[in-house]
Amino acid sequence: MSIDQSDADRANAFFLLDEVLQFFWPAALRAAAELRVADHLADGPLPVQDLAKAVGADPRNLYRALRLLATRGVFAEDAEGRIALTPKADPLRSDAPNSVRSGVIMVTDAMFWSTSGAITDSVREGGPVFERIFGVPFFEYFATDPATVALFHEGMASYSDSENLPVARALPLAGGTRLVEIGGGHGHLLRTVLREHPGVHGVLFDRPHVVAEHGLGELGDDTRWETAEGDFFDKVPAGDAYLMKRVLHDWSDDECVEILSRCRDAMHPGGRIYAVDTVIPEGNAYDHGKVLDVLLMVAFTGRERTAAEFATLFDRAGLTVERVIPTDSVMSVVEGSRA
Template sequence: MSSTRKAAAAAATALPDGPRPRPGGDGAGSSGTYSVLDFLTDGENDAAGRQLVQLFSGYLYTPVAVAIVELGILGRLAGKALTPEDIAKDAGTDPDATGRLLRAGMAVGLLSGDEDGRFRLSAAGERLGPDAGRLGEMAVLWLEPIREAMVGLAEHVRSGQQVDPAAPGGFWDYLGSHPGEAVKFARAMGYATSRLPAALDAAGYRPPAASRVVDVGGNRGTMLAWLLKALPDAAGVIFDRAEAMATAPDFLGAAGVQHRTELVPGSFFNEVPEGDLHLLSRVLHNWDDKSVRRIVANCAKAGSRGGSLVVVEYVLPAVPEPAAGHLMDVMMMVLYGGRERTLEQHRALIEPCGYALREEYPVGAVDGGQPPLRVLEFVRT
């Protein structure tokens, strides 16, 4: 790691001088939870000051939460109260360092403690536990290469060097050599997609008619399951890396569509299974323009004239505005060498491969805000 990254990593884990965590508390936001807002003086404690101090507080909070998740502490505390020594013995960690981490876990609202020196999960901690469901799965998104890439953001902006996620040591190489982490990542991606079907229903979106739907890079098949329910006479295919589909059988079985679905391992850079509807749900933003053309061309080759290509992405606004897609764009840049794109940029890449834009559907609006996602429906020409 470079000196710049080491300095940033150190800043991420060092507590500054000043107010210390207050004891007690049962979750983030309670009166017992440490708050970076304690650093604000009366003259600074306005909306802009609070926004700025919270903006930089992630370097304090996130590493603590990630360490607690990675070390399996949440699972060890499920339904019980333990001392640092108990946890350290079971987890194979240093007792003193474990105790310090647990106290930091209290400060960020994941744990609570008692006068006997035992710790238990707070209400927030229970939401991240092993039986908590989707939020617990999302917590494992911050794998080591993702953290490393984001810490190096300023360095990347200085150099502008293109990231190759398929290169030795790249993100896909990491997942290939860490199958356990690959399964965790697949689950996190499944959670990230889990709200999309409800958002599509809320937006009134209905997919184009099809008899064979191919979910390209489909992970566990969240979107495919929704499509097959909307198209009751269609068969489905999930096409992805084998490790990415590890949780697909259970998910598809629970959704009641496993008997209509085939799992096909492979690389979309080589070929794509035939079908009359190909889905690319948050796949293209992982890749540079040249790779996108190759993926889409393979879909076109496997598609039929009049068939459909459905693309789901964070489509960037034509005029810059504070949209979530711009944050995703930065992550794509440093992790994959990919990018988020405007509608016109999508069309410029996809239409020369043999498609024409048929319709654009905004989805995912929350509390009256701008919808962060778009469904781009293309027809095979």
């Protein structure tokens, strides 16, 4: 028995079959990043043979990977058959002002690649699959491999660096504010905030081995900042305002309430909390946060949240969401105060 298909039916079927092959796009992007293809094209186009020799690759297979990337404007083949850098490929350069090379390599690393392949288990069971695959929870996994620690922090920095200036400019900080950045990593965001708000004093708070690698010295004025070491589930430094970027999305609701509660306990009267994350909009439209949310689903206990879900977290921690401040990036600032 044959089943007649309309043109629309066939088009929809092909759409799904084509979509399922799209994971080869980030795979090819990873190859280009690892081989530093963009670095070797910074001075101009190269024949594939010369480019392959420079990066240590097979000419034919290198061409095939780059030909796929070129379909989205990442690299291009010119009329003479040479491979050229394009504006969309330029951020893959290691020395580009907004280099994302480390971010591309991080997101396509086995810690995310392998977990994404087990997404059905995460959907079925309701939790991350990272520990089952790697033997320990995500953040404990770092302790087993220093190279992975470096990869994660470099990758996150490449994501965050393009967001930091818009976030810093969106923060409504008054002069004289003692601002504590919770889980601030190497201090890239705090450094940007202090440059944009000259009257603010910053405190970088994170684990000892993370704070040890901070870059706040680049400010050139060590009277405007200090570092503090500890565990944000235990106790945080006193301050007028608390800033946390891409922190709450790593943790479950109960864990987020613990973090927010520690900030509430330590904040000075009239204090504020600024939680910087993607805020998921209602409806079916594409949103960058919806993609990140699925990544988090398979690897972490956390998730991206809607404005209403942030309000619930803050309320449970004895805080009130005052407003959600958009930025000129994919991030928003959820501002809260003591209830």
